[in-house]
Amino acid sequence: MSHVFHRSARSVPPLALSAEGSFILGADGRRYLDACGGAAVSCIGHGRDEVAEAIAAQARGLAYAHTGFFTSAPAEELADLLVAGAPAGIDKVYFVLSGSEAVETALKMAHQYHRERGEPARRHVISRWQSYHGNTLGALAAGGNRGRRTAYQDLLVEMHHIPPCYPYRGMAQGESAEEYGRRAADDLERAILDIGPETVSAFIAETVVGATLGAVAPAPGYFSRIREICDRYGVLLILDEVMCGMGRTGHLHACLAEGVAPDVMTLAKGLGAGYLPLGAVLVSGRVHQAFADGSGGFLHGQTFCGHPVACAGALATQTIVRREGLVECVRAEEPFLEGLLRDAFAQHPHVGDIRGRGYFWALELVEDRDSKAPFPAGARLAARVKAEAQQLGLLCYPGSGTVDGQVGDHVLLAPPYTATRGELEQMVSLLGETFDTVF
Numbered sequence: 001m002s003h004v005f006h007r008s009a010r011s012v013p014p015l016a017l018s019a020e021g022s023f024i025l026g027a028d029g030r031r032y033l034d035a036c037g038g039a040a041v042s043c044i045g046h047g048r049d050e051v052a053e054a055i056a057a058q059a060r061g062l063a064y065a066h067t068g069f070f071t072s073a074p075a076e077e078l079a080d081l082l083v084a085g086a087p088a089g090i091d092k093v094y095f096v097l098s099g100s101e102a103v104e105t106a107l108k109m110a111h112q113y114h115r116e117r118g119e120p121a122r123r124h125v126i127s128r129w130q131s132y133h134g135n136t137l138g139a140l141a142a143g144g145n146r147g148r149r150t151a152y153q154d155l156l157v158e159m160h161h162i163p164p165c166y167p168y169r170g171m172a173q174g175e176s177a178e179e180y181g182r183r184a185a186d187d188l189e190r191a192i193l194d195i196g197p198e199t200v201s202a203f204i205a206e207t208v209v210g211a212t213l214g215a216v217a218p219a220p221g222y223f224s225r226i227r228e229i230c231d232r233y234g235v236l237l238i239l240d241e242v243m244c245g246m247g248r249t250g251h252l253h254a255c256l257a258e259g260v261a262p263d264v265m266t267l268a269k270g271l272g273a274g275y276l277p278l279g280a281v282l283v284s285g286r287v288h289q290a291f292a293d294g295s296g297g298f299l300h301g302q303t304f305c306g307h308p309v310a311c312a313g314a315l316a317t318q319t320i321v322r323r324e325g326l327v328e329c330v331r332a333e334e335p336f337l338e339g340l341l342r343d344a345f346a347q348h349p350h351v352g353d354i355r356g357r358g359y360f361w362a363l364e365l366v367e368d369r370d371s372k373a374p375f376p377a378g379a380r381l382a383a384r385v386k387a388e389a390q391q392l393g394l395l396c397y398p399g400s401g402t403v404d405g406q407v408g409d410h411v412l413l414a415p416p417y418t419a420t421r422g423e424l425e426q427m428v429s430l431l432g433e434t435f436d437t438v439f
C-alpha cells in the first residue's frame with residue numbers, strides 16, 4: 001500500500017535503497033546497473049561524497065535567499081563556470097529547477113525579447129515533430145511527441161511543427177547526408193515564410209534528439225543552415241540541450257560539435273547530475289541587452305529560481321566533471337562503446353539503427369529491418385524491453401514513436417561518464433540477454 005501517486009496508477013515500483021557509482025541497490029537485494037542514468041541525468045555516478053558535502057555545507061550556511069532580494073555565491077560561481085564553457089556570445093545564466101521550466105523560460109524570454117525591441121507581432125514559435133521539450137503546457141506545446149500531447153491537446157497553445165532531421169528515415173535514396181541536412185533545414189525557411197517572417201519569435205530544437213527519437217544527431221551542416229535561416233529572418237535560435245548537453249555527447253555542449261552558437265540554450269539533467277534538481281537557461285549578451293535597454297526586467301521569476309543549495313550541488317558536480325576530465329573521457333571512450341554495440345547488435349534482426357554520440361546511444365527496434373517497419377504500437381516493445389531489462393538488473397530508457405506509425409521504438413543508453421569498460425560490457429551483455437527474452 002503506497003500513498004504516492006506513482007507513474008503507474010496500477011503498480012508500485014521497487015524501492016531503491018542506496019546507490020554508488022554505476023549501480024542502484026534495491027530493497028529487493030538486487031543491484032541495478034544504471035545504464036541510462038535515470039533519464040540521462042546521473043553523469044558523475046551515484047554517491048559522490050564531495051557533492052553531498054557541498055550540498056550540506058550550503059544548506060547549513062545559506063539554504064535559501066529569494067532572488068528578488070539577493071544573489072548567492074554558488075549561483076554566481078556556477079554562472080561564471082557555465083559562461084566560460086559556453087558557445088560564443090553566451091553571457092548570462094538564468095537558473096530554474098527542471099528542464100521543462102528551462103524551456104518555458106526560454107520561450108517566454110524570446111517572446112519578451114521581441115517586445116522589448118518593438119516587434120510585438122513576433123509571437124509564433126516553430127519546433128519539430130518527434131521532439132520532447134518537457135511536460136509543462138508551453139514545453140508540451142513546443143514538443144512534437146504526439147503520444148504525450150494527445151491527452152492535453154485542448155490545453156496547448158498553437159505552435160508550428162516542422163519535420164525532424166532524422167537521417168535513418170528521412171534521407172532519400174542517393175542523397176548524401178549533407179544534401180539531406182540542407183533539405184531538412186530548408187523546412188524551417190518554408191515554415192517562416194508561410195507563417196510570415198515578421199511574426200516568428202523563435203525556433204526551438206534539441207541539438208541531438210533524446211527521448212522521442214533516441215539519440216538522433218543532426219546531419220552535417222543542418223544546424224549551420226538553421227542558424228543562417230534564423231539570422232536571415234530575425235528569429236531566435238533556442239537549442240534544447242536538457243538531455244544531450246553537459247558532456248553527454250563527448251562535448252560540453254552538443255552544439256559545439258556543430259560549430260553553431262544559439263541565442264538561448266536550455267540545460268538541466270547532467271548539470272546537477274541528479275543530486276538536486278537544477279535547470280539553466282543560457283542567454284546571449286545580445287538578448288540580455290534588449291532587456292537592459294528596454295523595460296529593465298524579465299517578467300518571470302519563480303520562488304525557487306537560483307536556489308543556493310541546488311547551485312552548490314551543481315557547482316560541485318561541474319567541478320568534478322572538469323577535474324576528472326570526464327567530458328574528454330566520454331569522447332575518448334565513444335569508439336569503445338560504439339564498437340560494443342555494433343558487435344552485439346549490428347546483425348540483430350530487430351535492430352534497425354544503432355546511433356549516438358559520446359555516451360548517448362540508442363537502438364531503434366523495428367519489426368522488419370529491410371522495410372524499417374516499426375512494431376505496432378500495441379506491441380509496447382520499448383516498454384517490454386525496459387521491464388525485462390529491469391528484471392535482469394539493467395536500467396535502460398525506453399522510447400516509442402509508434403503512435404504516428406512513422407518511428408520505431410527505441411532503447412536509450414546514457415551511462416555515467418565514470419562507467420568502467422567492464423560496466424559498459426556488462427550493460428551490452430545484459431541488453432543482449434534482454435533482447436533474447438523479448439524477441
Ligand code: PLP
Pocket residue numbers: 039098099100101103132133134135206210211240241242243244268269
Ligand atoms: N527537454 C528535453 C530535451 C528533455 O529531454 C527533457 C526531459 O526529458 C525536458 C526538456 C524536460 O525536462 P524535465 O523532465 O526536467 O522537466
